[in-house]
Amino acid sequence: MNVSQLLQSKKEAVITIDAEDTISSAAHKMSANRIAALVVTRDGAPIGIISEKDIVNALAEDGPQAGRRVISTVPATGLEGIGPEATLKQAMSLMTYSRRRHLMVTEGTRLVGILSLGDIVKNLLSELEMEKAVLQDIYRAAH
Secondary structure (H helix, E strand, C coil), X not given: CEHHHHHHHHCCCCCEEECCCEHHXXXXXXXXXXXXXXXXXXXXXXXXXXXXXXXXXXXXXXXXXXXXXXXXXXXXXXXXEECCCCEHXXXXXXXXXXXXXXXXXXXXXXXXXXXXXXXXXXXHHHHHHHHHHHHHHHHHHHC
């Protein structure tokens, strides 16, 4: 399976936030949508990802005033995206080595989706369940 196929199965809208919004706005948007990361945009184009981890780091650095900081002042994470034709193994490798739980999926400068480590794990568990069912059917048919 590739990234594009997994995104099609998600069928969720990508929630974005403008780079000039505040960290507090990002936190409220994440909470309201029960998500852990937002794609950051500037003039409608994706420029990165802000995650819960980024917000925690800003709070540790600035304390309660961090909420008033503009997102563009937070050290950028997730600048590197992945293409929709990439395999899930490639996505997992990129997430593992860059120590990120979210990847932007882009075609050129166009945002296609966002992929989380949880999306990949859910897909792998589904595939394992299917393989288990097939093997059980084969075993039952043989006996």
